């Protein structure tokens with residue numbers, strides 16, 4: 016329902032966004048990941064109409080987005096905070112009203128939301144009197160107020176301890192399960208991995224990859240395996256085995272094959288050979304963590320550390336990645 | 341009708357301009373069969389209506405916060421107490437004149453309304469005609485002449501330099517006062533202290549309400565609430581709401597003070613002072629609010645340049661200095677008796693808030709001159725708002741290093 020079409024934005028000498036195009040999934044949680052200065056905040060601000068794009072545009076349900084549409088989107092800016100001395104009930108009602116709700120609707124919505132977050136008895140307290148966890152809840156509530164059609168959250172997990180992060184993650188998940196799509200940015204990949212269903216990866220203002228989490232992880236797994244054994248010195252010389260990398264007490268290797276079936280056959284041969292050399296503690300197909308996928312994805316120039324020709328090969332597959340030269 | 345519907349539904353070239361000009365629900369309704377002849381106009385009207393509603397929402401929130409703030413309530417209470425104390429002291433100081441036998445009054449007794457009873461309280465001299473009575477005053481035979489107006493039952497008091505306040509208070513109807521040798525330069529102390537009094541109220545109202553806007557602006561920027569606000573409304577609506585909110589609070593505060601001051605004078609029976617002061621005080625309120633809006637816009641703009649609450653006071657130093665100078669300069673200039681400078685300050689925006697009412701109170705300036713000073717201040721205020729809105733919009737999203745004022749004004753990246 017939300018499409019970002021060829022959005023570019025420059026700040027002085029910095030090209031913050033360069034032809035950014037992606038669409039937000041209609042269901043579930045979409046993680047928007049990228050390092051510091053990658054352009055996540057700028058993208059979100061353009062969606063929310065807080066700043067304008069130099070070129071390109073945003074569509075909402077297939078039509079150019081309007082201020083009225085934006086008010087249907089719940090937004091949480093980065094480095095959050097609320098009015099420190101304003102009672103939380105009043106505060107939430109205020110955010111509801113500036114988004115166009117009537118006084119009555121704002122009051123009802125506030126009451127319902129506070130009850131849902133088990134904070135109904137704190138309605139008259141200012142934010143600064145709440146515990147950190149509750150402050151976090153109220154922060155999210157400011158985006159959730161007024162039944163938004165969609166949620167956009169900039170770094171909702173940054174600066175949170177694991178328990179607070181869990182609280183936030185569960186609130187967001189429960190809303191996404193109720194049919195409100197969520198787009199959240201983060202550079203904490205473990206949390207993204209845990210909560211997102213879809214991924215959009217951005218680096219240097221360019222979109223590097225988009226897709227479902229499973230799809231992305233599976234593709235990046237390629238034909239790599241992990242083996243744990245006492246003696247693996249022979250592995251490098253093995254035919255069809257490339258990229259042998261020690262990984263903790265195990266070794267990760269990739270098989271140079273054209274398809275999964277061939278790779279599987281070669282992998283079984285390697286396993287037999289290993290058993291011939293001695294006992295094998297573990298042997299399994301390797302699935303990368305999101306952090307590894309991310310690291311591989313954002314580096315697209317040969318010769319840079321972390322460059323992996325596997326990735327280059329995968330990018331040529333149509334439909335899985337948008338290849339941005 | 342149909343062709344219009346088609347034109348409006350056509351895809352826009354520029355999404356950004358589209359989003360500013362139209363609202364999608366209006367366009368969705370647009371189509372064959374709909375009554376859409378006024379579609380575009382009603383979209384524009386709706387945008388205006390939205391803007392006004394949101395301006396009031398922002399203003400309402402700020403007013404609510406201010407009225408619940410302890411420091412605001414305490415300063416307002418202190419101001420009120422000081423005003424009451426001032427009125428009481430003034431009443432005590434002027435009281436001894438009342439009923440004093442030493443005041444000699446001349447009048448054509450036959451023409452006075454019955455029951456005036458001047459002879460009970462004053463030494464009353466009988467005169468043959470109104471002209472003779474005035475001549476007696478000019479010669480120093482009497483302190484004042486009481487002459488009935490030709491039409492109606494009003495009375496005029498004719499005196500040399502000042503009307504005996506005891507006499508003014510003794511009359512049941514408020515008299516018109518005519519001075520033969522009005523004393524404009526003779527009482528610089530009175531005028532200077534008047535300026536100081538107006539200045540004190542001016543400074544306190546601005547410090548309490550105006551500086552609150554600066555503080556709030558930075559809190560919104562630091563906490564990024566401003567992004568939530570800007571997602572829902574344009575920056576100009578936001579700053580308009582903030583200025584409106586603080587102006588309403590300032591107006592409430594100023595009116596409350598004026599009411600207590602004038603009411604106190606009425607209760608203390610200082611009818612003469614009341615008549616002399618009412619126009620000055622009313623002009624003061626009018627000029628105060630206008631000057632206040634100018635100062636507040638500047639506060640908001642300068643505060644928007646920085647990102648942390650700790651930086652507010654240094655960022656807004658130029659305005660604070662301006663307020664200090666506007667507070668002290670009239671006092672000094674009037675005390676020195678520099679008429680040219682006083683007149684100049686009387687028309688200079690912000691300074692006029694203090695100087696013009698002072699001149700009105702001493703009878704040196706007319707309401708017409710005050711109106712001109714107000715117009716000049718109004719023009720400056722409109723200009724100030726435009727400058728401030730521009731700087732404000734440019735700076736709000738730039739966090740970290742302080743934004744340069746002139747850079748923000750020119751709007752360059």
Ligand SMILES: Nc1ncnc2c1ncn2[C@@H]1O[C@H](COP(=O)(O)OP(=O)(O)O)[C@@H](O)[C@H]1O
Pocket residue numbers: 026027029030031049050051052053054055056057058737738
């Ligand atoms: N208001 C601004 N003025 C100048 N440069 C900016 C501004 N906002 C963002 N940038 C620059 O644009 C780039 C992208 O920033 P941002 O969108 O905040 O990245 P992220 O949120 O992914 O960390 C950065 O290089 C940043 O310095």
Ligand SMILES: [Mg+2]
Pocket residue numbers: 052055056057093169
């Ligand atoms: Mg960011």
